[in-house]
Amino acid sequence: xxxxxxxxxxxxxxxxxxxxxxxxxxxxxxxxxxxxxxxxxxxxxxxxxxxxxxxxxxxxxxxxxxxxxxxxxxxxxxxxxxxxxxxxxxxxxxxxxxxxxxxxxxxxxxxx
Amino acid sequence: xxxxxxxxxxxxxxxxxxxxxxxxxxxxxxxxxxxxxxxxxxxxxxxxxxxxxxxxxxxxxxxxxxxxxxxxxxxxxxxxxxxxxxxxxxxxxxxxxxxxxxxxxxxxxxxx
Numbered sequence: 001x002x003x004x005x006x007x008x009x010x011x012x013x014x015x016x017x018x019x020x021x022x023x024x025x026x027x028x029x030x031x032x033x034x035x036x037x038x039x040x041x042x043x044x045x046x047x048x049x050x051x052x053x054x055x056x057x058x059x060x061x062x063x064x065x066x067x068x069x070x071x072x073x074x075x076x077x078x079x080x081x082x083x084x085x086x087x088x089x090x091x092x093x094x095x096x097x098x099x100x101x102x103x104x105x106x107x108x109x110x111x112x
Numbered sequence: 113x114x115x116x117x118x119x120x121x122x123x124x125x126x127x128x129x130x131x132x133x134x135x136x137x138x139x140x141x142x143x144x145x146x147x148x149x150x151x152x153x154x155x156x157x158x159x160x161x162x163x164x165x166x167x168x169x170x171x172x173x174x175x176x177x178x179x180x181x182x183x184x185x186x187x188x189x190x191x192x193x194x195x196x197x198x199x200x201x202x203x204x205x206x207x208x209x210x211x212x213x214x215x216x217x218x219x220x221x222x223x224x
Contacts, residue, residue: 006155031210040199043156043214050210058211090155099144099205101212103155 003027006091006104013081014112021076021107023091032074033092033101036060043090049074081111124221131189133218135202138183142204147176147187150217151198159187159200164207189220197222 004025013019025032030051035043035058045058049068063085064078074093078085091104125131137145143164148156162169162176162185169176175188185202199217206213 033212035214040217040219042201042216043203045211045213048211092155094210099210100158100161101146101203102158103148106153106155108153 004091004093004102004104006089006107008107009105010108010110012110012112015080015082017081017111019078019081019109021078021089021091021109023074023076023104024072025074025093025102025104026072027093027095027102028071029093029095030071031094031099032068033094034058034064034066034074034076035090035092036062037088037090037106039088047076081109083111085109086111121216122219122221124223125192127192127194127222127224129192131187131192131196131220131222133187133189133200133220135185135187135215136183137185137202137204137213137215139204139206139213140180140183141206143207144205145176145178145185146203146205146212147174147185148201148203149196149198150201156201192220192222194222194224196220 044060046062047066
């Protein structure tokens with residue numbers, strides 16, 4: 001069982017608001033990821049990080065940004081939320097060696 | 113990006129029967145595969161993984177089979193239980209990259 005946490009679990013906000021989704025892991029994993037997932041659909045990679053001060057854009061274009069100042073923390077920020085951002089956001093980190101990827105519980109975002 | 117797809121969007125099985133969930137992938141350079149289980153409202157949960165130098169791996173009640181010739185992956189669940197009801201995803205990782213690609217998922221319904 002992996003120790004990876006996401007807050008908030010649910011968020012309802014109005015259009016134009018700035019929000020930050022938090023993700024933390026206590027396993028010392030270097031690699032961390034953010035995925036976007038619509039209900040019943042596949043996961044789309046939006047950001048990832050190889051370690052502190054490393055961030056990369058994923059395959060799905062996203063208006064969000066990320067930062068990696070500490071190994072255990074990988075927050076995702078939306079400067080101005082829109083209804084099209086409504087989705088579930090999943091954070092993950094990988095172990096070394098077998099590179100098994102573990103997920104947090106997700107944040108369900110609804111932008112009105 | 114790579115294409116990872118599942119043959120059946122929904123699978124219904126009787127409790128106690130064996131379940132087989134299939135997955136096709138298109139990138140022959142993928143060297144590592146993972147099966148995830150995702151219950152409603154939760155993040156994906158690691159079930160079992162397999163490296164490309166293997167063709168079979170067994171866990172508790174689950175077996176993953178890898179056929180690299182036809183780029184096919186399957187998850188077998190023995191004696192399926194109601195608690196196995198969930199959406200199952202396969203994911204692949206391309207050799208030397210740190211990104212995972214996910215299929216759209218198969219929903220498993222276990223009838224009591």
